Amino acid sequence: MAVVEPRLGDRTLFATLDAAVYANHAGMSPLSSPVAGAITDAVAALARRGGGAGWELLGAREPVRAAAAALVGAAAAEVGFVPNTTAGVRAAAFGLPWEPGSRVVCFAGEFPTNVTPWQRAAAAHGGEVVLLEVRDYAEQPVRALEALERVLAAGRVLAVAVSAVQFQSGLRMPLAAIAERCRAHGAWLCVDAIQACGVVPIDVVADGIDILACGGHKWLGGSMGLGFWVVREHVARALRPAVAGWTSHEDAADFLLRGPGHLRYDRPIRARADFVEDGGFALALLPGLGAALGILHTLGVDAIFEHVQRWIDVLEPQLVDRGFTSLRAQAAAGRSGILGLLPAAGVDVIALHGALERRGIACATPDGVLRFAPHWANHVDEIPVLLAALDASIAER
Template identity: 50%
Template sequence: MSKSAGDPSAQARPGSRALFPELETRVYANHASLSPPSQAVIDAVSACLSQYARDGMGCYAIEVERRERLRARLAGLIGAPVRDLALVANTTAGVLAVALGIPWRRCDRILLFDGEFPTNITPWQQAARREGLELVWMSADDFRTDRAGALEKLEDHLRAGIRLVAVSAVQFTTGQRMPLEAIGAMCRRHGSELFVDAIQAMGVVPVDVEACAIDYLTCGSHKWLMGPEGTGCFYAGEAVAARLEPNVAGWLSHEDPFAFLTRAPNELRYDRPLAQSARMVESGTPHTLATAGLEASVGLIESIGVEPIFEHVQAWHDALEPGLVERGFTSARMADAEGRSGILSVRTSDPAAGPAWSRALAEHGIASASPDGWLRLSPHWPNGLDDAENVLKAIDEILAGGGPSPG
């Protein structure tokens, strides 16, 4: 497909910052926290806002159509049918929908992973408290240090009876990609459901809900999908969605929710059936501007392709990792491509030094993060492979100055 000059996807190339003219940070390697908006996102959001300024409610139908397009695009990114995908406000909204929506039986067991971002913990803890459920814990990091052993342990737990396994596709600290295909197959074998927080994966790591037998998936927009904050997606397979209770339903969760606004009288009824699908969680007025921005950023990701983005990001990691190791850092990166993600995390012999390193790098114009003490570098498609040279030069300068200052 040829791209016209005015089409922003014509400028979306791995390694090019052409669509980020306002980005001041010299090396922006913090996409695992938040993506700065590309020009395409800024333009889409401002065009949407201007349209509202001109036309008010007149744009509503256009935005309903946009949401339908965006659902289809996001469903395409995870290999899901569009009917199983809903737009939500953030990752948490998807976790809550399931934690509050499953018709739990007392003493049902949920398997969680120590080391996960709290988004994928707190709602399960609340469900456990309210419904008398048991939480069973494994260490997420065991899957990095001994994947086969950890899978065996997981299977022992599943054999003993687990209603649902809740896991992140990629661990936010180490960047370790969880073996979702193996986990999904095991869950299917033992009759457990699989819930996946995909915010550290979608947009940079291929995700396929069918291949991994994922029952539910949730993902916010502002990291690897590169959209504005305040929107995201939720997937629930047809069979499990049909069993969800409507505990987070609202006026938009009903079938034909606009009938009473657009048709003749006597359509204002409260007994319309609720959508018995993922769409049930779309309960009230959405964040239209964020939706417009996300459509633009996903368009760029589609135009490059997730596989080429993953390869580019791995080339970036390949360019930097050996230099970090030479300088005394220990890398958390997995040996095989299936275990890798967009995140390259390292540690010095002092595990408390991560935040000081991140602050010192920021003073050299390099954006990183330091979750749980790791120094986390997370580039995306616009990062150039020459970033490695700049990062290593900055590290040498920091070391020459006696290392980062603590606290």
Template identity: 35%
Template sequence: MTTRDTTGPTPPPRAYLDHAGLGRLRPPAVAAMRTALEQVLPHGSAEVGRVFGARTAARRSFARLLDCTPEEIALVPNTSTGIHLVADGLDWRPGDRVVLFDRDFPANVRPWLRLRERGVEVDWVPMREGGYRMADVAAAVRPGTRLIAVSHVNFATGFRCDLDRICELAAEVGALVCVDAVQSLGVLPLSLARTPVDFLAAGAHKWLGGPPGTGVFFCRASRLAALRTVPSGWFGYEEAAEATRGQPGGLRYDRPERATAARVEGGMYDLLGMVGLAEALAELEAIGIDAVAERVLALAGRLRAGLAERGYRLAVPDHRDGPSGASNLSGIISFSSPEIAGARIAEKLAGVGIQVSVPDGLVRVAPHFWTTDEEISIFLSSLCVQRS
């Protein structure tokens, strides 16, 4: 609200189904942020040390969630920051090739297209039936491919890519893999110990239930040296805090860069956001990502069945692709109508207290672990049956 807004708080939606757009900030995160805002930050440096531990806690939670080491985790404001660290940090050469996916989100396209100014060439994987076929990915990967930039889950259709197979294709030509995981992290399990992607980025404001302006960047330890990223602030160097501790000789400019992914984190960060992020991750960890995925995919199955029964067109057919047999479905269920524009459907749903979104013309429904069965029923009962 602005300072002139006198309408008071808005009643919560009857059914909130837009976690792919903006997740609802989890109550433990809200409570922790309120405590920090009211009891810590008003006292400045006298009390601020009470919240510094949130950063370490969040880093360790991300490492456990992704099955990697804390040293491979950097805390960043959003997905775009992480992707830019790779696009701007690698030593690109004229003739290098990057594989991109048609109809991917701009955050995972525009940074790579800019590389054409440096002589990098782009190969596209076409979208078919709302997703991508491994045969098309294989055709796009060739000698000279330097990197594959892929979203784990497409933001509009909800198609889930087979990262294991993509990593295999990359390995055949010595290419790197950079993953936008903003639509999967926090709802689908992913072990980076088993799935050898090189880089991964995700904002925490969607499925992770964290505050906007918080997120994660993963850089595999063996790839850190390949990033020519200059730290944007003094925190990017070893023993940086010594400059503030009052000891003679602590102010030095010859300290080496950190030998971990944290070297990209720069200077002062969003203390309040980090407090909320740590609490949101702790709650997710207590539930368990496998339990979250099981619940969400069950709700997604019910939604897909209900939409099909009512005559709507699902953006992603229910099928598995490739030799691994990996499911292409996710927590996003998108659909269209043969009779009504997607924006009009979303407008009508909003009018009865149901929150969805409309990316790329599709109506996108995105439930989470905390979504109730009643919310699904409210949504389905609010839809008109479509004529074939």
């Protein structure tokens, strides 16, 4: 069968997708046929050959690691695979060199993935989470950075934990500006990048990111259950690998492969991002993530970002005309793949969402915000279909 190349605005690789308009990539992306096919092939190999296929699949981690690294400007050795964003954030939170009284800055209004592990780590170590307001970055960004500066200057801040893109408003955070302040005060910048990687250009070097975590099932176009994290080399040396398991050791599998005398418990834990690959691995999902990253690299994240902006540029004013309030940033630097809107007066957003879903429009309503999140395969020709469904849904109240 001829290989179909991915093309912006072309749904050919989603031939079995039910929705007329799928605009929920900030929730979960549908699997494209190359991704689904790669996972299906891996499952078939495991069914046929069991552990023989398992070892081969494990060996195939390296090119996928390199592809993940290239997406965010990291070195392959700085990337480790995690089941989800939370696992990366948790390994970061518990890996910090806490002392009693240490503090971490988090943001109220963030998705809880990027708060809960920090709270648990602070509680375990007699530390503290300082909560700043994420909405200040939309409303008064200069003052928001000044408030951060004040907390950092007060001392004992180990890390600032922030999402690259806010899950409701879609606000892209000024990571480089935050990083500059972190560096000045010796704090690490830990970034939940699941709403950015694959749709918004992000670069750990240019953005000054020390640790980044990203699940696979949103803008990467992979499957839930396999994502990656990045630990910059200078951080990996200082991080305490508090979250580790049997495959976190150097030469962890020697006792399985090299005969007697290799069963030991004292081998060092790898001082690299991949120490979080700590036990059984999501083997069948790995080729899917590889295929998903291949698509992103073929299309290019800069081109995907521009494509998605054009789609949102067409939809946004039409919704504003209908009384919705757009939360999208005015400046391009604050924009992402998410168009979040407060509902028009009298519109019950949950009922509207249900009605849209029945009409084949996939979107989401995180904490009452109506959220559209198109990706590379969406086309502006879908927008009249979406608006007709929206008008019919509102009219049926």
